[in-house]
Amino acid sequence: MEINRKVLISLFIIGILALGIGWGTHSLFSDTETSSGNTFTAGTIDLKVNGTDDPYVVTITLSNMKPGDDTGYYKWILRNAGTLPGKVSITFSVMINNENGINEPEVVAEAQPYAHPTDGELGQYLRPGVHPDEIPENVRQYVKIIARNDExxxxxxxxxxxxxxGGTIGWGPKDWGVPSRLESQWQAGPPHPWGVPxxxxFSGATRGTLGYLPNDILNPGQEVAFFFRVNLRGPDEVANLPHDPLDLMRWDGTxxxxxDDNIIQSDSVTFSITFRLEQVP
Structure with missing residues (x-):
């Protein structure tokens, strides 16, 4: 009987210990903290053109021009007013060449094979650039040609x-009056097998900054200027001989x-330029 009592006490003690072990396995150290005051804000892409949100699109009409005319530089300052870097570009609309009727001097010119059957020809003879040989000699030391295609x-x-x-399109510092990185299209005339003069x-074309901004990225707060200019003139030199630039000519690819200069009389050309700033992936 004494033995059984001892066994019973031992079993009771073991049971208590086992219960204690059970409590221990379910009582892990823990601590909970609550984070407060966190704010998540989406970044912004905000392009301002000449200090305003609009227009992102500008429309230009060129008319009443005569051989020798030059538009001078149009200039727009683009600023990234957002908080995120963006990729900047410009897009030209399709050029709309208006005939605006045919006057008496234009009749003979319009009968030539290089005349357009329905549209005006002004956009063919307005040159957004100059030939490399037409760059004034006193500034050639500052010009480094990166790429060139004469055809x-x-x-x-x-x-x-x-x-x-001498005139072209391009990009540069906002306080410059001329572009620092530029693209010059110096041909004139109707389309030929090598391209459109x-x-x-630029009809329907999109351009980045031509390498002026690395990867065309405009950073928050950064500004850049876009320039555009055209002239209505012929070449300064033809077949290695001096030529009167008031005499219009066309390039046939070679x-x-x-x-006949009368081909552009009364013609006009209208187009728009769209400025874009897009999020960098």
Whole structure:
């Protein structure tokens, strides 16, 4: 009987210990903290053109022009007013060439094979650029040609000083009056097998900054200027001989060919430029 009592007490003690072990296995150290005051804000992409939100699209009409005319530089300052970097670009609309009727001097010119059957021809002869050989000699030391295609009639160049090479499109510092990185289209005339000359070359085209901004990225708070300019003039030189630039000519992909200047009388060309700033992936 004494033995049984001891056994019973032992069993009771073991049971208590086992119960204690059970409590221990379910009582882990823990601590809970509550984070407060956290704010998550979406970044912004906000392009301002000349200090305003609108217009992102500008429309230009060129009319009443005569051989020798030059528009001078149009200039727009683009600023990233957002908090995120963005990729900047510009897009030209399709060029709308209006005939605006045919007057008496234009009748003979419109009968030529290089005349357009329905549209005006002004966009063919407005040149958004100059030939490399037409760059004034006193500024050539500042011009570095990066790419060039004489059949298609264009070159891309870097200009290291604020000097005027004669007119083109491009990008530069906001306080410059001329572009620092530019694309020059110097041909004129109707389309040929190698491309589309004149202002019509940019019809529907999209351009980045031509390498002026690395990867075309405009950082928050950063500003850049876009420039545009065209002239209505012929080449300064034809077949290595001086030429009167008031005499319009067309490029056939290999050489300059004379045209009847009356072909552009009363014509006009209208187009728009759209500025974009897009989120970088």
């Amino acid at each position: 298609e009639g264009w070159f891309i160049a870097e200009v290291t000083a604020e000097v005027d090479i 004149g202002l019509n070359y 050489k300059w060919v004379d045209v």
